Amino acid sequence: MTEDLNQQEAEQAENLSKEESVEGELNENTEQTEQQPAEEHIESEPTEEAQIPSQDITTESVIEAILFATDEPLSADRLVNIAQFNGGVKQVKKCIETLNQQYAETKRAFRIEEIAGGFQMMTLPEYNNWLKNMLKQRADNKLSPAALETLAIIAYKQPIIRADIEAIRGVACGEVVRTLMYKGLVKIAGKAEILGRPLLYGTTKKFLQVFGLSDLKDLPKAEELKQPGQ
Incomplete structure (x- = not known):
């Protein structure tokens, strides 16, 4: 058991x-x-x-991209604000100096120049002959309705900033203004005394010659521009 x-x-x-x-x-x-x-x-x-972030992006390449995309000179302060650099104006100017050295060493056809209180990419003088041929061909083309409208606004409202032109037209006009400048009909007339100091645009002597005017006072009055029956 x-x-x-x-x-x-x-x-x-x-x-x-x-x-x-x-x-x-x-x-x-x-x-x-x-x-x-x-x-x-x-x-x-x-x-x-x-x-x-990509190691290919440098402070110099950022400045280069900004200046390549703009159609007007940008001040060092504005470049600092756009690029958001901690180094301030000193860093921006150092970047521009480095870029110009690179352009010279690689024999590029342009440089970053300081004009009208800002910086802008400009072609070198030795390329003027080829550029004149291109600009001449552009000048031979007739003005588009948009260009004529923009030119009329500048002629009657000058000096005027681009933002005001666009406010009147209701559309962006950067490319149109640039075309009018290429044709020698519009020029930079200074900088406005407002925030950001935007560029002012006005007409040129060539504008007077092309339209047969001796002075801006000879521009038709608003009443004269009305169509018959209006």
């Missing part, structure tokens, strides 16, 4: 050991399953390296 009880206890102990072993394996598998999504989540997060 005692031997039977001892055998039963041994069997129960063995079964209990097996159950604990199986339970341990199940717990281990459960822990691995629970940890898997966390690993996937970590892999899906963006790495710090991916958030670093």
